Amino acid sequence: MHDVSPALHTAEIIHWIALAVMAVVYSLRIRWLLSFNLARDRSVPGNPAQSNAKKGARHSLFNVAMPWSMESTRSRKGFGFYLSFVVFHLGVVAGIALAFVSTIAPDVLRIPAVATTMLALIVGAFLVALYRIARRLLRPLMRLISTPDDYFSLIMLTVWFGLGACTQAHLIGAWGMTSEAILIAYLYLTSFFLLYVPFSKISHYLYYPFTRIYIGRALGHRGSYPVVRGEEA
Amino acid sequence: MSRPAKTHKVKMMEQQLAKKLTRQVVGSLVGCVHCGMCNDACHYVLAFPDDPKMTPSYKADQLRKLFKANFDWTGKAIPWWVGADKAPLTDDDLEVIKDISFGTCTNCRRCTLSCPMGVDTATLNRIMRGLLSHVGVMPEGVRVVSKDQWELGNQMGVLKEDYVDTLEWMSEELEEDLGHGEAAIPVDKAGAKIMYCINPREVKYDPRTIKEAALIFWAAGESWTMPSEGWDNTNFGLFSGDDGLGGVSARREYDKARQLGVEKIVISECGHGFRSTRCEGVNWAGEQQPVPMESAVMTMLRFIKEGRIKVDPTRNPERVTFHDSCNNARSCGFYEEPRELLKLVTMDFQEMYPNRAENYCCTGGGGAMSMSEYTPRRLESAKVKADQIRATGAKVVVTSCHNCVDGLSDLIKHYGLGCEVKQLVNLVANALVLDEVKEPEAVPAPAEIEVAPVAVASPLAGRKILVVDDEDDVRLFLTTVFEDAGAQVLTASDGDTAVAVAREHQPDLISLDLSMPGKDGVETFVELRRTPETEEIPVCVVTGHPEFRQVIYDRPVAPPEGYLGKPVDEDKLVAYAHHIIEHREAKVH
Incomplete structure (x- = not known):
């Protein structure tokens, strides 16, 4: 373990406890989802020459990495949104890594290549998050479908990204970020984030494999997924 | 401010929802992140870009709120935080949700393919429809159609005698066309290989598709039959969300197939019929596939591939395009066979874009054709479909779905596209080369005996027909067609005159327009039915407003004997008139 102040040490312990609580609640969440019956399609395969349940499920699961697979991410407008999605979620991964690695091996985050990558990802995600806030606030469609949870989750993540960028800057002594309080604040916010996630929309990533596999399996069994397109006009 | 107490209906819906929560459904309910990516996939959104209530996630949220308020941890503890405080x-x-669920979504499932999370919004909307139907909150058209399907076994309230009579009528026409009775439609033939099930729309509005299918089966030498019961391949349970109705309707077909001992059920060209019978019916009925099932498109394609029928594509020279039914393509993976068949029976096939599983809805799906209150919105939402069709330059839009036929016909008229809608059975029958296939042995007629003409030159000779229509050119057209068929024609341009002429002249048939200034066709129809001197005169509605269909069938009087949509096919009009008059006389005598 590295040498830390008592205040930072407390923040780190709370942070790890939050992680443990999140893991327990997530387990309960998955158990809750699995408590519902899995509906089985009794119909015979629809178009076996084209697809099947396994193929559909597999393609669907990795849909996230195939922007060409959906009309909503294939168009120019949709592809832009897809790129912002990638940046945003890579930023989340970087932010979580930052929180944990900073408590275990902060020196890793001071390696120039690592530091630059982390900072770029988190700042990129911060900018996308700002865009998303504006999008959610300004577009009537987004306002209509948004709940307080949607707004809060997004704002919390935006602050978290901002604080994460400052934390990474603090670790490498950039931007004039010298106070340890930034790192402590970041760890407390991450702890809250971990505790809040299972009860919010952010838990969608927990459900992603289930929902994607279910729809892929259902449509794959019928033979309509992966989508087959005619030649373009 | 305190919120009102839950009504009994809402409580019943909550109880019912608990029974519908499978793992897949719960996944779709909790998986939505409100990202709005589904938005542009919906034809309603494209037509109403300034109305955020058209977005698919908003429609699904109606069910999501109910779910969160009752089943979700956060929703139960802090409802307002996740929108559960806005649950009905x-x-x-419920009335507001009814309009959202039935009036702004055709359950086409296109948005599902655009959701990064794989949320099946159409399934959620269908569940909401089912919950509403469970407590009796549904559009009047859905209620009437569901009632007919529960009580009469088909969604258009066709009586068994009328169904059988129509099959006999088509058999007679085939006999006239072919000069022999070998192509007659077999009914309840035990041990036949194929049981052919149809959409009741074919009996009521388009019986010639039955005749064409019969011709193809005969030409292929197929062992087939039509059932006297369990013949409706459509299933309004798919649209109303009522799995109980879905199961009962599907089981009727399955039981009949087992009773007749057939090897296969062949489903006439109907998208929701195919999906209901072939794909969903077994799930609703809770049983395994009773016998193999396939679309008539697959059957016709096989006949050609096996050399059992010969076709000549030059008989269909005009440019055609193909519209994929959502239920066929998106929900059943059935999209290549129609294209393969089209290329065999037509000369100029032009693909429509996007197509197959990404095709746009015809806008008549999800039961929309029976909900006349939403017709203006439906037609406006059809703009993207109209643009798709226009871009192909096709004169004929082919589809393998009866709902799509009606939906497309409506939008073609509304947007002035100048093309017509056909089904593959029409094109295959038209391309059929009969002298290449096995025909009954010809018996040479003695030279002195004259062979009777196959077609009757003046099928309406001696008949008196009253044409009621406010448009001069339509009246003239109908008059000409009927006079050419030998009828004596009387005319009226408004409802009052029509009733007066009918009382005085006692025509054999009244051709009645519905949309007329002053006393409209519906009022006129009701008055004719309630006037003792005219109540027995058969009426054939001829209208350019299909949305009025339900209105007239909802009147508390006997329904009209016939119904034709404009533009009217001349041959069909004469055939209908002839059949209605003959049928009425047979009943009287």
Whole structure:
């Protein structure tokens, strides 16, 4: 373990406890989802020459990495949104890594290549998050479908990204970020984030494999997924 | 401010929802992140870009709120935080949701393919429809159609005698066309290989598709039959969300197939019929596939591939395009066979874009054709479909779905596209080369005996027909067609005159327009039915407003004997008139 102040040490312990609580609640969440019956399609395969349940499920699961697979991410407008999605979620991964690695091996985050990558990802995600806030606030469609949870989750993540960028800057002594309080604040916010996630929309990533596999399996069994397109006009 | 107490209906819906929560459904309910990516996939959104209530996630949220308020941890603890505080409480709330669920979504499932999370919004909307139907909150058209399907076994309230009579009529026409009775439609033939099930729309509005299918089966030398019961391949349970109705309707077909001992059920060209019978029916009925099932498109394609029928594509020279039914393509993976068949029976096939599983809805799906209150919105939402069709330059839009036929016909008229809608059975029958296939042995007629003409030159000779229409050119057209068929024609341009002429001249048939200034066709129809001197005169509605269909069938009087949509096919009009008059006389005598 590295040498830390008592205040930072407390923040780190709370942070790890939050992680443990999140893991327990997530387990309960998955158990809750699995408590519902899995509906089985009794119909015979629809178009076996084209697809099947396994193929559909597999393609669907990795849909996230195939922007060409959906009309909503294939168009120019949709592809832009897809790129912002990638940046945003890579930023989340970087932010979580930052929180944990900073408590275990902060020196890793001071390696120039690592530091630059982390900072770029988190700042990129911060900018996308700002865009998303504006999008959610300004577009009537987004306002209509948004709940307080949607707004809060997004704002919390935006602050978290901002604080994460400052934390990474603090670790490498950039931007004039010298106070340890930034790192402590970041760890407390991450702890809250971990505790809040299972009860919010952010838990969608927990459900992603289930929902994607279910729809892929259902449509794959019928033979309509992966989508087959005619030649373009 | 305190919220009103939950009504009994809302409580019943909550109880019912608990029974519908499978793992897949719960996944779709909790998986939505409100990202709005589904938005542009919906034809309603494209037509109403300034109305955020058209977005698919908003429609699905109606069910999501109910779910979160009752089953989700956060929703139960802090409802307002996740929108569960906006879950329906009163019967007025349910009326609002009814309009969203039935009036702004055709359950086409296109948005599902655009959701990064794989949320099946159409399934959620269908569940909401089912919950509403469970407590009796549904559009009047859905209620009437569902009732007919529960009580009469088909969704258009066709009586068994009328169904059988129509099959006999088509058999007679085939006999006239072919000069022999070998192509007659077999009914309840035990041990036949194929049981052919149809959409009741074919009996009521388009019986010639039955005749064409019969011709193809005969030409292929197929062992087939039509059932006297369990013949409706459509299933309004798919649209109303009522799995109980879905199971009962599917089981009727399955039981009949087992009773007749057939090897296969062949489903006439109907998208929701195919999906209901072939794909969903077994799930609703809770049984395994009773016998193999396939679309008539697959059957016809096989006949050609096996050399059992010969076709000549030059008989269909005009440019055609193909519209994929959502239920066929998106929900059943059935999209290549129609294209393969089209290329065999037509000369100029032009693909429509996007197509197959990404095709746009015809806008008549999801039961929309039976909900006349939403017709203006439906037609406006059809703009993207109209643009798709226009871009192909096709003169004929082919589809393998009866709902799509009606939906496309409506939008073609509304947007002035100048093309017509056909089904593959029409094109295959038209391309059929009969002298290449096995025909009954010809018996040479003695030279002195004259062979009777196959077609009757003046099928309406001696008949008196009253044409009621406010448009001069339509009246003239109908008059000409009927006079050419030998009828004596009387005319009236408004409802009052029509009733007066009918009382005085006692025509054999009244051709009645519905949309007329002053006393409209519906009022005129009701008055004719309630006037003792005219109540027995058969009426054939001829209208350019299919949305009025339900209105007239809802009147508390006997329904019209026939119904034709404009533009009217001349041959069909004469055939209908002839059949209605003959049928009425047979009943009287």
